[in-house]
Amino acid sequence: MNKTLNKAFQVAVSILFWFLVWVVASYRVNNAFLLPSPVKTLRATWELLKTSDFWLIAFNTLGRIFLGIFIATLIGIVVAIATSKVTFFDTLLSPAMSAVKATPVASFAFLAVLFIGHDVLPIFITALLVLPIIWTNVSAGIKGVSKEHKEVAKVYQFSKTKMLTKLYVPSVLPYFLAACRSAIGLAWKAGVAAEVLCPPRRAIGTELYNAKNYLDTEKLFAVTLLTIIFSIILEKLLIYLISKLPIKSNVSSTEVRA
Numbered sequence: 001m002n003k004t005l006n007k008a009f010q011v012a013v014s015i016l017f018w019f020l021v022w023v024v025a026s027y028r029v030n031n032a033f034l035l036p037s038p039v040k041t042l043r044a045t046w047e048l049l050k051t052s053d054f055w056l057i058a059f060n061t062l063g064r065i066f067l068g069i070f071i072a073t074l075i076g077i078v079v080a081i082a083t084s085k086v087t088f089f090d091t092l093l094s095p096a097m098s099a100v101k102a103t104p105v106a107s108f109a110f111l112a113v114l115f116i117g118h119d120v121l122p123i124f125i126t127a128l129l130v131l132p133i134i135w136t137n138v139s140a141g142i143k144g145v146s147k148e149h150k151e152v153a154k155v156y157q158f159s160k161t162k163m164l165t166k167l168y169v170p171s172v173l174p175y176f177l178a179a180c181r182s183a184i185g186l187a188w189k190a191g192v193a194a195e196v197l198c199p200p201r202r203a204i205g206t207e208l209y210n211a212k213n214y215l216d217t218e219k220l221f222a223v224t225l226l227t228i229i230f231s232i233i234l235e236k237l238l239i240y241l242i243s244k245l246p247i248k249s250n251v252s253s254t255e256v257r258a
Contacts, residue, residue: 019038022037022038023037023038026038032217032218033215033217034217035217036217036218036221040218041218041221041222041225042222043218044218044219044221044222045222045225045226047222048219048222048223048226049226054207056202057202057203057204057206057207058204058226058230060201060202060203061122061191061192061195061203061204061205062230062234064119064122064123064126064191064195064200064203065122065123065126065187065188065191067123067126067127068122068123068124068125068126068127068130068187068191069126069127069130069183069184069187071123071127072126072127072128072129072130072131072134072183073130073134075127075131075134076130076131076132076133076134076135076138077134077138079093079131079135080134080135080138080139080142081138081142083135083139084139084142084143090139093135097131097132097135097136098132100128100129100131100132101129101132105125105129105189105190105193105194105197106193106197108125108128108129108194109121109125109193109194109197109198110197110198112124112125113198117200118198118199118200118201119200119201121194121195121198121200122191122192122194122195122200122203122205123191124194125190125191125193125194126187126190126191126194128190129186129187129190130183130186130187130190133179133182133183133186134176134179134183136179137175137176137178137179138172138175138176138179140175141168141171141172141173141174141175141176142168142171142172144171144172144175145167145168145171173242176242177239177242180235180238180239180242181235181239184231184234184235184238185231185235188227188230188231188234191205192204192205192208192227193205195208195209196208196209204223204226204227207219207223208220208223208224211223
């Protein structure tokens with residue numbers, strides 16, 4: 001309890017510190033067009049939250065991003081299994097994955113929009129950028145299964161299902177959790193950036209694009225603030241749900257039951 005209270009206190013102090021920095025900076029700039037005050041930003045944020053239209057916009061963006069993450073997760077797991085079993089596949093796909101990680105979102109967005117619609121583009125960009133993270137981490141988890149455990153499983157003639165649930169899933173899960181922590185933040189950035197570059201209908205990125213065009217700095221800050229909050233909440237929620245999966249630790253070489 002003391003550790004929890006101490007952590008909460010530190011977080012509260014940190015938030016208060018940066019809030020005061022914002023207050024001082026806005027006071028020094030003294031220009032709401034360049035840097036609106038926290039009060040004006042929070043007022044604009046509240047006005048957005050009161051409208052059902054904004055919640056529809058937020059859910060649209062959320063749906064696109066989660067669909068992209070889901071697609072990337074499925075493909076990433078399949079590719080990780082294939083590259084772990086066949087070295088040639090790893091050699092073949094590694095350059096492509098490295099290129100994806102190094103290429104700016106804008107380049108992918110402007111090229112992909114020539115072939116797919118604006119509404120589908122954020123899904124594609126999100127999946128494309130999350131895929132290397134899932135693949136790399138799941139591959140590391142698969143390779144992390146020790147030879148000793150594999151030998152024990154062979155001796156006791158584990159079925160494929162038991163091999164999966166007792167060896168590979170427990171080994172992959174910590175790596176998968178790490179991938180989720182990295183992927184969710186990146187997915188939000190990539191998805192919203194794709195929406196800003198190629199605005200679809202009813203999207204957070206479109207709201208940012210319109211706020212910039214109409215020089216509505218308060219709304220720009222408000223939408224950005226809500227985007228950050230949504231990202232943090234969803235990351236914590238998803239990590240919590242995954243961590244609660246009933247997965248036991250790796251099978252022990254001295255405690256194996258066929």
